[in-house]
Amino acid sequence: MHKITDKAGWGVVVGRATGILVLLAGILFAAGLCNASPSDDNPVPSIFQPHSTPAESIYHLSVFVLAITAVIFLVVFSLLAYAVVKFRNKAAGAEREPAQVYGSTQIELAWTIIPILIVVVLFLATARVIHAIQDAPKPATAVEVTAIGHQFWWEFRYPVLGIVTANELHVPVSDPVHPTPTFLKLLSADTDHSFWVPQLAGKTDLIPNRVNEMWMDPHQTGIYLGQCAQYCGTQHAKMLLRVSVDTPEAFEAWVRDQKRTADQDTKEIAGRRVFETTACINCHAVGGTAATGRFGPDLTHLMSRSTIASGAAENTSENLRLWIENPDAIKPGSLMPAMKLSDADLDALLRYLETLR
Amino acid sequence: MSSDVMAIQTAEGIADRPWVQTLHEWVTTVDHKRLGILYILYALLFLVIGGIEATIIRVQLMRAHNDFVSPQVFNRMFTMHGTTMIFFVAMPLVFGFANYLIPLMIGARDMAFPRLNAFGFWLTALGGFLLYFSFLGGSGLYGAGNAPDVGWFAYAPLTSRAFSPGHSTDYWTIALLVSGFGSISTAINIITTVLCMRCPGMTLSRMPLLAWLNLVMAGLVILAVSPLTAAQIMLSIDRYLGGHFFDTQAGGSAALWMHFFWIFGHPEVYVLVIPAFAFASEIIPVFSRKPIFGYPVMVAATICIAFIGMSVWAHHMFTIGMNSNANAFFVFTTMAIAVPTGIKIFNWLGTMWGGKIQFKTPMLFCIGFLFQFLIAGLTGVMMAVAPFDWQLGGSYFVVAHFHYVIVGGILFCIFGAFYYWFPKVTGRMLSETLGKLHFWLFVIGFHLTFDAMHIPGVLGMPRRIYTYEPGRGWEIWNLIATLGAVIQGLAILIFVANLVLSYSRGPKAGNDPWDAWTLEWSVSSPPPSYNFASIPTVSSRRPLWDRKHPEDPDSRYE
Numbered sequence: 001m002h003k004i005t006d007k008a009g010w011g012v013v014v015g016r017a018t019g020i021l022v023l024l025a026g027i028l029f030a031a032g033l034c035n036a037s038p039s040d041d042n043p044v045p046s047i048f049q050p051h052s053t054p055a056e057s058i059y060h061l062s063v064f065v066l067a068i069t070a071v072i073f074l075v076v077f078s079l080l081a082y083a084v085v086k087f088r089n090k091a092a093g094a095e096r097e098p099a100q101v102y103g104s105t106q107i108e109l110a111w112t113i114i115p116i117l118i119v120v121v122l123f124l125a126t127a128r129v130i131h132a133i134q135d136a137p138k139p140a141t142a143v144e145v146t147a148i149g150h151q152f153w154w155e156f157r158y159p160v161l162g163i164v165t166a167n168e169l170h171v172p173v174s175d176p177v178h179p180t181p182t183f184l185k186l187l188s189a190d191t192d193h194s195f196w197v198p199q200l201a202g203k204t205d206l207i208p209n210r211v212n213e214m215w216m217d218p219h220q221t222g223i224y225l226g227q228c229a230q231y232c233g234t235q236h237a238k239m240l241l242r243v244s245v246d247t248p249e250a251f252e253a254w255v256r257d258q259k260r261t262a263d264q265d266t267k268e269i270a271g272r273r274v275f276e277t278t279a280c281i282n283c284h285a286v287g288g289t290a291a292t293g294r295f296g297p298d299l300t301h302l303m304s305r306s307t308i309a310s311g312a313a314e315n316t317s318e319n320l321r322l323w324i325e326n327p328d329a330i331k332p333g334s335l336m337p338a339m340k341l342s343d344a345d346l347d348a349l350l351r352y353l354e355t356l357r
Numbered sequence: 358m359s360s361d362v363m364a365i366q367t368a369e370g371i372a373d374r375p376w377v378q379t380l381h382e383w384v385t386t387v388d389h390k391r392l393g394i395l396y397i398l399y400a401l402l403f404l405v406i407g408g409i410e411a412t413i414i415r416v417q418l419m420r421a422h423n424d425f426v427s428p429q430v431f432n433r434m435f436t437m438h439g440t441t442m443i444f445f446v447a448m449p450l451v452f453g454f455a456n457y458l459i460p461l462m463i464g465a466r467d468m469a470f471p472r473l474n475a476f477g478f479w480l481t482a483l484g485g486f487l488l489y490f491s492f493l494g495g496s497g498l499y500g501a502g503n504a505p506d507v508g509w510f511a512y513a514p515l516t517s518r519a520f521s522p523g524h525s526t527d528y529w530t531i532a533l534l535v536s537g538f539g540s541i542s543t544a545i546n547i548i549t550t551v552l553c554m555r556c557p558g559m560t561l562s563r564m565p566l567l568a569w570l571n572l573v574m575a576g577l578v579i580l581a582v583s584p585l586t587a588a589q590i591m592l593s594i595d596r597y598l599g600g601h602f603f604d605t606q607a608g609g610s611a612a613l614w615m616h617f618f619w620i621f622g623h624p625e626v627y628v629l630v631i632p633a634f635a636f637a638s639e640i641i642p643v644f645s646r647k648p649i650f651g652y653p654v655m656v657a658a659t660i661c662i663a664f665i666g667m668s669v670w671a672h673h674m675f676t677i678g679m680n681s682n683a684n685a686f687f688v689f690t691t692m693a694i695a696v697p698t699g700i701k702i703f704n705w706l707g708t709m710w711g712g713k714i715q716f717k718t719p720m721l722f723c724i725g726f727l728f729q730f731l732i733a734g735l736t737g738v739m740m741a742v743a744p745f746d747w748q749l750g751g752s753y754f755v756v757a758h759f760h761y762v763i764v765g766g767i768l769f770c771i772f773g774a775f776y777y778w779f780p781k782v783t784g785r786m787l788s789e790t791l792g793k794l795h796f797w798l799f800v801i802g803f804h805l806t807f808d809a810m811h812i813p814g815v816l817g818m819p820r821r822i823y824t825y826e827p828g829r830g831w832e833i834w835n836l837i838a839t840l841g842a843v844i845q846g847l848a849i850l851i852f853v854a855n856l857v858l859s860y861s862r863g864p865k866a867g868n869d870p871w872d873a874w875t876l877e878w879s880v881s882s883p884p885p886s887y888n889f890a891s892i893p894t895v896s897s898r899r900p901l902w903d904r905k906h907p908e909d910p911d912s913r914y915e
Contacts, residue, residue, distance in 0.1 A: 046830070058745060061744055087713065088714045098711055099711060101707075104707075126741075192611055203747055205676050225829070234429060
């Protein structure tokens with residue numbers, strides 16, 4: 001109908017449309033990714049695949065917010081695209097200027113009032129969820145965990161159960177009918193950190209000299225991934241989190257195992273001697289022995305964890321050897337020193353560590 | 358200042374004079390136009406440096422477990438990239454354009470305090486130099502010669518001596534302290550100039566929107582930079598004089614630093630975006646051939662943004678464990694600020710509506726700005742919803758959001774401003790062909806990078822990590838983001854080439870190449886050193902419209 005004398009007009013619209021298509025494609029792709037089957041054990045920590053009430057409340061609120069913002073976007077974008085196409089300068093050369101309109105009180109009033117109404121609705125919806133999550137009362141059946149952030153690992157203490165572990169958190173699955181949520185107190189031993197396991201809850205920071213609280217009630221067993229979400233220094237990137245949501249029986253079994261102190265009759269006396277007479281005990285603790293260091297992770301049940309160095313490497317004997325010999329090869333800048341042990345001492349030490357189940 | 362009248366610089370004139378004399382004139386200048394150009398050139402240099410830092414970041418992140426750079430280098434890169442782009446690119450660009458344009462647009466011969474103006478520029482320049490000297494001089498956690506690696510917001514207690522020994526953090530602190538005083542000087546100058554030096558007939562309600570918006574920006578600078586300066590001093594007292602303001606090991610407060618920083622940091626983003634709004638408010642009317650729609654509301658909305666903008670800062674702190682009422686308060690104020698901001702988008706749309714839009718390069722960039730700022734504002738509304746922010750905050754979603762605002766919004770307007778006012782500053786037009794190439798390449802690169810970047814955030818990728826685990830679904834999006842960064846770099850090179858080539862070979866511009874309506878287009882290109890032979894008198898918001906259309910002057914309708 002119209003001769004497109006100025007291609008740039010259409011070009012701008014096409015460019016805009018392409019941008020949207022890329023964005024939409026991305027969202028669809030991500031949504032597709034989110035449908036990983038449970039047997040994958042949740043490899044993609046997507047905020048749109050919640051498995052716990054706080055994460056689910058956030059998810060439902062976010063869908064509502066996304067719907068509103070999508071509508072606003074479509075309306076305004078359509079007006080922009082229409083204006084760019086319809087009001088482009090069609091005839092070249094000197095011509096009369098268009099009508100010089102300075103404003104319109106009615107229109108401006110309308111496009112002030114409508115956004116104010118949207119803000120009121122959004123605010124009320126948001127305030128409800130804030131209070132529901134932050135002011136949730138702690139039931140008597142809650143499992144209590146104190147999480148202490150360190151550079152660059154997580155300490156988890158269960159004060160009521162009398163357990164100390166590191167980096168891999170175990171919590172019981174929570175049945176909505178008979179809930180057993182986990183309530184965490186968040187502390188820090190050094191700098192700011194942030195506990196973020198997207199599928200279980202929003203993130204909450206661990207700030208030194210301050211006590212923060214959060215909770216989760218996972219509805220589905222499995223491993224959930226996360227990591228520190230507040231820059232805390234060189235190895236912030238490898239301060240990973242694994243949360244194991246266990247069946248009630250598996251959780252009981254895990255608690256029982258964790259309560260045991262280390263086997264005193266271990267035949268790995270040589271390795272234990274290496275551990276207890278070098279600097280290891282300055283930082284690490286092994287329950288029931290002379291090692292009571294708190295700067296580094298508690299190693300009493302080291303072999304019950306599937307990773308070491310806060311998720312930076314799998315817990316294999318090769319990696320354990322490398323970690324003690326040359327931690328910078330796995331996590332450069334971590335506060336674990338290279339222990340400079342002789343090969344014989346290192347072999348013995350590793351055999352001892354492997355008894356810490 | 359020399360008592361000689363500054364000669365109009367012709368190409369022949371420059372060749373006759375020894376280069377030392379030219380250099381001396383520029384170094385000792387107090388002329389707002391030259392200082393404006395100095396600010397802008399300074400910013401362009403740091404734009405390239407900051408862009409290299411960004412490229413290093415993107416190359417490192419394009420694959421899981423990449424080892425292009427060590428974590429130590431990476432952490433310095435994101436710290437320096439953020440600090441450079443905010444303090445030594447965006448702010449100097451804003452001050453540079455303000456300095457150049459405000460006197461010309463209000464009919465004045467210079468800024469109110471020319472020497473303070475020069476002082477402000479040289480303080481900013483010194484700040485940038487100090488920050489980058491840290492690469493050589495700042496002994497840090499890892500030995501000699503290291504740039505700060507504490508992040509551009511330098512949260513306590515990471516910045517304490519215990520966790521950041523040596524001096525790299527101090528270079529960050531002192532560089533920003535010094536340039537902060539430069540910013541405050543310029544802000545005082547802008548406020549005084551706009552309030553006291555308008556030409557006869559130019560009441561506040563007849564002032565170009567650029568002057569209004571820069572006035573509001575300058576007020577925000579004074580309100581925002583002061584707490585940052587105080588915090589820098591407190592941090593230095595902690596580090597060297599035995600203070601414990603932020604020293605949590607001795608009872609100090611990490612959250613206190615956050616409050617001080619963000620009460621600077623949030624108004625700071627309005628300091629950057631409001632001048633971008635000013636450029637859009639000058640360019641869109643001219644290329645739509647209509648006056649700005651709703652001038653009074655545009656002014657009122659900007660003042661609202663400035664006021665409300667002082668009350669939203671803790672939306673950067675939703676995850677630190679404030680109680681539910683505090684969080685709800687900041688949700689409310691943050692959502693409230695979306696109203697005047699959204700109104701401005703509608704007003705620009707209203708300006709285009711019914712117009713005769715010319716798709717010259719300045720207008721292309723402003724249309725891009727409108728589209729991208731709309732999206733950026735909407736992702737901002739998402740994060741105003743505190744629970745949603747508990748997921749999205751501190752992740753790549755936030756990084757995507759603020760780059761959408763700063764690059765997709767502010768930088769696009771700044772590019773528009775370059776193409777619009779380059780003819781006035783140099784007397785020559787920038788190439789339209791290269792301009793359109795710059796625009797399209799940059800749009801493609803920008804969207805590849807920053808559209809893709811939202812997704813890893815949603816999939817759990819935090820920010821400021823030098824590497825990440827494979828198998829979390831983050832890799833493909835990081836790769837796409839890196840590809841887009843390369844394309845943007847290419848576009849910037851084309852832009853720089855355009856600037857350099859057009860300076861000597863562009864077609865002559867004349868006084869008024871765009872048929873515009875504000876006073877700067879009434880003088881020659883480039884303007885004489887004294888701006889106006891005689892100070893003009895105005896009777897409306899568009900004095901040149903009145904001159905060109907004496908049968909239908911604006912003064913009849915305002």
